Amino acid sequence: MTKVRDIIIIGSGPAGLTAAIYAARANLQPLVLEGEPSSTSDQPGGQLMLTTDVENYPGFVDGIQGPELMRTFRAQAERFGAELVVAKATRVDFSSRPFGVWVGDDEYRARAVIVSTGARALMLGLPSEQRLLGYGVSTCATCDGFFFRDEEIAVVGGGDSALEEAIFLSKFATKVTVIHRRKELRASKIMQDRAFRNPKIQFLWDSVVTEVLGDSTVEGVRVRNVVTNEETDIPLAGLFVAIGHVPNTSIFTGQLQMDEAGYIVTQPDSSRTDVDGVFACGDVQDSVYRQAITAAGSGCMAAIDAERWLEAQHDAPDEIVATQSTR
């Protein structure tokens, strides 16, 4: 029979690794299924792996590089005995206990599960965007910005991520156009100030991209003004999309309660999901704050919630029994 562990943590961003540090220090020997390499933010280390300077994580006066911050999280979890595996959970069964988690055909069982699979960047959803992905359309500014040295490019979006990418890309490109569907930005004041001051960054308001143009590589975008409905073609060499996020919850469909956007619903002031013994933390259950520090904080909550729950279950048998959902 498959070994039954105390805790499996699915996902390895700030939430999952903080949960791993706390669970490991509580002697629960957590197994962390980190995820698989990817060029989107659904990958080991999470969304910070695709960023550069992190300036708002407390404790780093001069800022720290996103991948470096995650390397230290991981090392700290490992130091206390967390078992980290570069593998992506492909299926879960929360209908009976101990809970089942699969990586392909490999089965894992645990008394408690912490879900911290995070969120990934949303794409525009245009066929032309898919066709030119990797040929001028990019999901990773830090990976691909270099290829647009002395070129004109655009970033779609109006939040902090969009402005961060635009500012980063302005180091390479001659001109960065931020295309936003409204007349004002959602981004924080400090990012707006920086972007407005940057001479290479321009703004195209009230506009949406309706088509990415080009045969083998990106040559431009077709943009529609949502007020006038007028369409314009803009010549560009690259397009970076930062229009928001979507939670990585497809494997939990039918297993955990989610809201209409697919975020896992947790009980107020807690990391508990609607399944007893399954906890959620980080961006997979947070569409509001979405910060590394809030993810880490909720990861700590999940580990403490799971530890207390496991203690209360102390006498529970190890054979598979049906779980009760509060749904």
Added chain:
Amino acid sequence: MADTQNGTSVSIPHLTSTTFDEEVGSATEPLVVDFWAEWCGPCKMIAPVLQEIADEHAGSIRVAKLNVDDHPDIARRYDILSIPTLIVFKDGRPELRLRGAKGKRQLLEELAAFL
């Protein structure tokens, strides 16, 4: 470097603008060229995966790396606008192009025709 079951590791050559054509042209097995750079996080994540594949499939394929920062002429020749990009060369010709970082399972699936 990745450890293999028997403890040996195939060496992964770093191609340059000068050696690229010679190495790619003279390869007897399909050659997977990993276009990468130091500043690319996903590139670093797939490096150990590619090492494992090179070790476990030694004899059927080989893996080599090209640093796009140091050798932009080669990157431009193959329209590399995103990394990591893998190009599989057979008899000196590009036969398959894979874009973006992927896990081992998926990479093996996509490379199956060459293994």
